[in-house]
Amino acid sequence: MISIVIVSICILLAAMAVDENKQTSGLDAADPLPSWNEGSTKDAIMGFVTNTTNKSHPDYVRPEERIATFDNDGTLWCEYPDYVQSLFMFDRVKDMTAEHPEWNDTEPFRSIITGERASSANFTINESLQIYIATSVNLTADEYMSLAGEWLNATQHPRFGQPYTKCVYKPMLELLNYLQSRSYKVYIVTGGDEDFVRSFSDRVYGIPAEQVIGSAFYLQFVEDNRSVSVVKLPKILVMDDGQEKAKEIQQNIGKRPIFAYGNSNGDIPMLQLATSDSRPGFCLLNHHDDPVREYAYDRQSPIGRLDSGLDMAGEWGWQIVSMKDDWKEMF
Amino acid sequence: MISIVIVSICILLAAMAVDENKQTSGLDAADPLPSWNEGSTKDAIMGFVTNTTNKSHPDYVRPEERIATFDNDGTLWCEYPDYVQSLFMFDRVKDMTAEHPEWNDTEPFRSIITGERASSANFTINESLQIYIATSVNLTADEYMSLAGEWLNATQHPRFGQPYTKCVYKPMLELLNYLQSRSYKVYIVTGGDEDFVRSFSDRVYGIPAEQVIGSAFYLQFVEDNRSVSVVKLPKILVMDDGQEKAKEIQQNIGKRPIFAYGNSNGDIPMLQLATSDSRPGFCLLNHHDDPVREYAYDRQSPIGRLDSGLDMAGEWGWQIVSMKDDWKEMF
Numbered sequence: 304m305i306s307i308v309i310v311s312i313c314i315l316l317a318a319m320a321v322d323e324n325k326q327t328s329g330l331d332a333a334d335p336l337p338s339w340n341e342g343s344t345k346d347a348i349m350g351f352v353t354n355t356t357n358k359s360h361p362d363y364v365r366p367e368e369r370i371a372t373f374d375n376d377g378t379l380w381c382e383y384p385d386y387v388q389s390l391f392m393f394d395r396v397k398d399m400t401a402e403h404p405e406w407n408d409t410e411p412f413r414s415i416i417t418g419e420r421a422s423s424a425n426f427t428i429n430e431s432l433q434i435y436i437a438t439s440v441n442l443t444a445d446e447y448m449s450l451a452g453e454w455l456n457a458t459q460h461p462r463f464g465q466p467y468t469k470c471v472y473k474p475m476l477e478l479l480n481y482l483q484s485r486s487y488k489v490y491i492v493t494g495g496d497e498d499f500v501r502s503f504s505d506r507v508y509g510i511p512a513e514q515v516i517g518s519a520f521y522l523q524f525v526e527d528n529r530s531v532s533v534v535k536l537p538k539i540l541v542m543d544d545g546q547e548k549a550k551e552i553q554q555n556i557g558k559r560p561i562f563a564y565g566n567s568n569g570d571i572p573m574l575q576l577a578t579s580d581s582r583p584g585f586c587l588l589n590h591h592d593d594p595v596r597e598y599a600y601d602r603q604s605p606i607g608r609l610d611s612g613l614d615m616a617g618e619w620g621w622q623i624v625s626m627k628d629d630w631k632e633m634f
Numbered sequence: 635m636i637s638i639v640i641v642s643i644c645i646l647l648a649a650m651a652v653d654e655n656k657q658t659s660g661l662d663a664a665d666p667l668p669s670w671n672e673g674s675t676k677d678a679i680m681g682f683v684t685n686t687t688n689k690s691h692p693d694y695v696r697p698e699e700r701i702a703t704f705d706n707d708g709t710l711w712c713e714y715p716d717y718v719q720s721l722f723m724f725d726r727v728k729d730m731t732a733e734h735p736e737w738n739d740t741e742p743f744r745s746i747i748t749g750e751r752a753s754s755a756n757f758t759i760n761e762s763l764q765i766y767i768a769t770s771v772n773l774t775a776d777e778y779m780s781l782a783g784e785w786l787n788a789t790q791h792p793r794f795g796q797p798y799t800k801c802v803y804k805p806m807l808e809l810l811n812y813l814q815s816r817s818y819k820v821y822i823v824t825g826g827d828e829d830f831v832r833s834f835s836d837r838v839y840g841i842p843a844e845q846v847i848g849s850a851f852y853l854q855f856v857e858d859n860r861s862v863s864v865v866k867l868p869k870i871l872v873m874d875d876g877q878e879k880a881k882e883i884q885q886n887i888g889k890r891p892i893f894a895y896g897n898s899n900g901d902i903p904m905l906q907l908a909t910s911d912s913r914p915g916f917c918l919l920n921h922h923d924d925p926v927r928e929y930a931y932d933r934q935s936p937i938g939r940l941d942s943g944l945d946m947a948g949e950w951g952w953q954i955v956s957m958k959d960d961w962k963e964m965f
Contacts, residue, residue: 367836367842370844444884444888488844497885497888498888501888505698511698512887512888512889513701513819513886513887513888513889515888519885522881522884522885523881524877524880524881524903526906529910529949529950530910530911531880531903531906531907531910532910533880533881533884533907540885546855549855549862549864550853550854550855550864553775553853553864554828554850554853554871555844555886556843556844557775557828557829557832557843557844557846558843558844572855572862575857575862576862576864579860579861579862579863580861618860619860
């Protein structure tokens with residue numbers, strides 16, 4: 304039995320070695336990124352991955368250092384006309400009104416219930432935090448993920464007419480898969496709630512819960528006889544956007560990414576972290592410039608604002624991905 | 635080429651399927667835990683791992699849910715006569731005195747410098763936190779890990795006469811390896827500093843930095859022209875002991891462990907988390923009862939105090955591991 308295993312492993316390793324040579328010499332038959340148009344962006348991605356996984360190249364990076372970090376909203380899935388999590392929270396407020404009759408007379412809840420304000424752009428930051436807390440408090444992560452999962456199954460994008468979990472970008476799914484196949488460990492680093500994204504990350508992106516870093520609450524450990532649980536307190540521990548993304552990456556992973564991908568100003572510190580030391584580093588920003596197949600927004604958008612990203616990309620060597628020109632398919 | 639790979643994979647999978655049957659029927663020739671004496675503890679460990687990895691057993695757990703969490707001090711390596719990190723901090727204080735002449739007249743630093751107090755048991759909790767902060771502040775994780783790594787290379791255990799990284803328990807290394815070979819994802823959840831343990835976890839335990847959860851500081855994102863870094867602020871974010879361990883597991887992993895291993899009261903909430911829902915869960919506590927090969931301490935020890943653990947183990951179904959009787963070898 305053992306000899307069968309050893310012989311099989313030898314044949315397999317030999318076959319894979321041949322394959323590796325093919326890849327690094329550019330003769331790989333199967334295109335790992337078929338939804339990306341040929342051009343400088345696709346060449347740059349494949350060049351970086353090929354070099355960092357080729358032991359004889361000066362940019363070679365050992366597998367344990369191949370950390371890739373991806374933003375979620377607007378990078379992996381559609382964030383327009385509103386953040387998906389905001390819509391979930393608005394529906395939660397409506398569902399919870401029976402338990403909270405006082406919300407009928409209290410802002411910011413009243414105008415969610417009446418429908419006067421139905422988009423996150425209509426709320427101040429403080430109001431948004433108040434809604435985030437009110438719809439999360441006292442839940443365990445499992446309970447929150449269950450509510451989020453049910454809502455995602457029952458809700459559709461207003462324009463695309465399918466669940467939000469189908470409004471993920473096909474070129475990005477191919478890229479996640481390509482990186483993982485080359486021994487990159489891929490993390491989602493999201494401004495959204497950690498448990499909201501964990502409720503679908505494995506199923507939709509192939510990224511397990513423990514590789515999702517996001518906004519989160521202080522927690523309380525609760526003992527009840529022979530059972531314990533951990534529940535969310537009404538106090539935010541981290542809003543994982545901007546510099547918090549870089550700090551959370553350091554705290555949770557303990558390593559700098561060498562590959563980072565975002566789409567808004569809030570992703571800039573994460574991209575800086577990946578491209579500011581002497582090691583190879585590669586960063587991209589999705590530019591939402593396709594009003595026909597998706598949406599067009601960037602400099603002054605209330606969602607996914609990208610003015611600083613567009614201004615800094617040249618100096619920092621970040622790739623601006625034109626979703627219109629670089630992507631053959633969208634969803 | 636592709637057909638060779640496919641045929642090889644098929645042969646390999648078939649061979650592995652045969653092997654899996656052998657393992658689950660107890661006919662596996664190679665003992666994965668040779669440093670553990672035969673007996674009920676070893677049987678319980680191997681029974682749990684065998685059942686949770688056997689698809690036809692009612693206790694089967696899918697690989698993505700096979701999370702194992704291990705304490706470090708006293709569980710994976712020796713914590714007596716003092717925590718290794720405390721000794722590192724005391725030496726850091728002495729090294730930093732040139733930059734901090736005021737410490738010669740200021741407690742708790744003065745008595746570290748003079749040698750009047752040389753053990754963590756001689757300091758109050760507040761003093762210990764003050765020392766932890768003073769020896770960490772303004773460093774990046776890389777700088778801290780580098781200092782810790784140098785110190786670990788240069789320092790020996792006073793009784794065993796070898797580096798602390800050699801004072802790791804051989805039966806525990808075998809157990810980490812056994813679990814990982816059965817698709818368990820193994821985390822260290824330590825009261826020690828996250829970066830202190832990350833400085834050696836991969837090399838010594840085969841556990842990468844991103845699977846180390848520990849005590850940590852608030853961080854600051856620092857921009858300096860085309861370079862950014864993340865440095866430790868003089869404020870502790872989390873002291874990862876007791877209930878904090880359970881909360882940090884939830885925050886960082888997002889899943890409950892099904893296997894947890896500790897050695898002191900501070901590990902109890904982590905063990906409760908692994909054994910309080912309807913899923914299979916298995917927990918162990920090292921009992922330091924071998925004064926000849928290591929040390930004997932438990933109920934009232936200032937380090938590794940285990941009174942509650944010993945009292946709760948029966949009701950919660952946790953295994954008390956006698957290091958004297960259950961382990962054939964120590965280091």
